[in-house]
Amino acid sequence: MARSVDLLVLAVPVDALAKLLPHVLSLVNEGTTVTDMGSTKEVICQAVRGHARRRQYVPSHPMSGTENSGPSAAYRGLFRGRTAVICNPEESAPEHVQRVEAMYQVLGMRLTRMGAEEHDLHVAFVSHLSHVTSFVLANTVLAEEKNANTIFDLAGGGFESTARLAKSSPSMWGPIFDQNRTNVVNAVDRYLEHLHAFREALVSTDTGEQRDLMEQANQIRRVLEQIGSRRKGSPVKQ
């Protein structure tokens, strides 16, 4: 079946992807474009380095999704206004890159291109780190709940928002953390530095430093507004 298609999209956990991709590439016809939706790119690219059909493969990563996985997690507008990353485009033939970019454009996505190494570094900060902090927040509060059954009666929208990603699938995220280990651990270490600085400011009765750190964090508003306006301004072309 894989032989007769124009575009083949692999959307499986990244450990399975690294194993599957070389075999799939060996099976497809010359005209077929192969892409993936994995959240890591270096290990995946390494898995097909030097493959005879490497130029038919276009490493990509649509920056969209929720804490849910599987077909039932789909919803209308899931990709709209989000960014799709194409990695190492010079290693793929232009017609295959164009086909994958056209697919993402139909879904209303913005496109960007970068090296696999750069991609893995950046997603460690803007995606993988958020998952770590959310898993850890959930574990902290669940452990506390053992001593206080009523604690979750008090949970509101703020908790919901920050703990949402803790529902994410371990089968999907284990392999991502595994393949992007160095960058994720580095992001966690940077986060730990900032957390220790914030803790010091909390402990101090001089509230100036605390205020400075919060005002600094407030600058995230421009980023979040930018994300929000992209989502509103990008109708699905179909």
Add this chain to the structure above:
Amino acid sequence: MARSVDLLVLAVPVDALAKLLPHVLSLVNEGTTVTDMGSTKEVICQAVRGHARRRQYVPSHPMSGTENSGPSAAYRGLFRGRTAVICNPEESAPEHVQRVEAMYQVLGMRLTRMGAEEHDLHVAFVSHLSHVTSFVLANTVLAEEKNANTIFDLAGGGFESTARLAKSSPSMWGPIFDQNRTNVVNAVDRYLEHLHAFREALVSTDTGEQRDLMEQANQIRRVLEQIGSRRKGSPVKQ
């Protein structure tokens, strides 16, 4: 003006509240009920301990709100299905407690009662800690952005969700952290323990521990579903 009202609701930052409340209580008539919406309760209760009109004051905390503050942050359904906490109800006269509870019920809120000390301990975990981790996530990623202008092109819904609270007002949150310092620092320290454990699991190439920690965190799903179903099942009575 304060003299002739039935119910007076103070909704100001908790440092202003601690100063204002004793004066307001001294000004109101005998029949007036006074309540507040502050996110801390012990310091506020201490501010009116022994006040001649203490039984007219009902310490309360509606567990609702967003990262936005001020009148323009209001939206229809803001309180619906969330929990309102009444603290130390035995220190207030029953008719005043009833009046405050009736107000929250009109807004579609669930009611719970607890000691001010217990309240402050629990909100440190389910509310104040989420704000700390969100401020710190924003600071970490903003610092990284200095080295990489394109990093936020990649930010998706997950980042948006976990960093949202970092937009919160320092004028509102500084005094909350200040008044609930001991509990918040304790919550941060518990969080640090769980973060170090997660980091260790990330560093290890034995992925079993990592999976265990993620599966543990996944149990937050039942909590978040409970919160979600309350919101759906609670029409505003008006």
